[in-house]
Amino acid sequence: MKLLVYGAGVLGSRFAARLYEAGLDVSLLARGERMDSLRRHGVQLAEENSTVIKRIPVPVREHPAGGYDLIVVLVRTHQVDAVLESLAGLEGDVLFLHNWAAGPEPLGAVIGHERVLLGFPADGGTMDGDVVRYRATNFMTRRVAMPIGEPDGRTTPRLERIVEAFRTAGVNAKAEPKMDAWLKTHAAFEVPLGQAVHTAGGPAALADDPDAVRDMLRLMRQNLAAMPAPPVPRGFAALRTLPEGLLVATLRRFLRSPTAVHSGLSDASPATTAELARLAEQIRAHTKVR
Structure with a gap:
């Protein structure tokens, strides 16, 4: 499975780094100074107040061009409209992992309804300069699983594949039939x-x-x-x-x-x-x- 993580903030960086460490074919989309930092140092991670910084050399892309099996969008709610425009001409399923109360319709209207999956990362952290600081207990280890679902509530083969891929990578994910x-x-x-x-x-x-x-x-x-x-x-x-x-x-x-x-x-x-x-x-x- 070839993946693109769209959004290089706290959640996107953490998510891409975990998938990369697990051996998945994943790239992280970033721009500007954030892209430059990622290309020089990789994703830099540290637990809360620790002085130990781990660097993960996740491949970085400036533009979302290319063929992907799955694009994982990890941006803030008010940034989604701009993201949709850049995804409209791409291939591959799109998993929107962020706050969203508008339903799947406005997402599917731009990129195609058949491409949309919904979810929520249930994680947190802070950005300390270029270092992502996170709690030891997070969406990868917490007992409450990260929910992912089809807009219509079905348990489809693609949903099962995605959940299984994330679980194999150490991300505690589950299929949620009422994701909206x-x-x-x-x-x-x-x-x-x-x-x-x-x-x-x-x-x-x-x-x-x-x-x-x-x-x-x-x-x-x-x-x-x-x-x-x-x-x-x-x-x-x-x-x-x-x-x-x-x-x-x-x-x-x-x-x-x-x-x-x-x-x-x-x-x-x-x-x-x-x-x-x-x-x-x-x-x-x-x-x-x-």
Whole structure:
């Protein structure tokens, strides 16, 4: 299987490096200074605060030309439109691994509906100069598998091949029959959470304001109630059914936890702000929220 990873940020770099180390035929698409750094040093990886830097010589491409069996897109939500234009003339299936609440239709309308697969990387990290820093527990080792699915929910031979290839490479992937609903559920939860954290000035600051946490929870409930399908995973339905006081207390504990600190919630960069805004637009447009 010949693969192209489109996007050389934290997730794309990590993903491409892991596939390359596993012996897969993979290239990483990058441009500008990031491309120059990757060509000189390879993908540079380090665990959290470690001084040990590992360099992986993943082949780098500036343009997505060539024949690929699978193109894996790992970019932010607001960058997808520009990516679609460059993929329209290429061959090969395309796996979109990122936040996305608009459904598969706008993706397929540009590149062909038969090429689209959906997924979510469920990983995190930070960029320290040209070094990607990541947690020891990530999407490759975590118990919760990285979901991948066909837009229509079928378990197709190509989906099985992709999941098996990722598993063989050490990536904990699984076929998810309700991937579109999974992504919409995640956005319904993440947008209020991310925007509330940024407004408060960080997870801990939000935890110290129970009224703000309560307002955030109510937005989550509104989003979930407006979804055209039940939440996936089903556990998110608890956000609509459990008592508000219990949920507020639980969310405040989460916001003070190491998981919240290391999850990237504190990232208030323009890119994160733009992504949350685009996701909010998608939620309004593709649910009953008005």
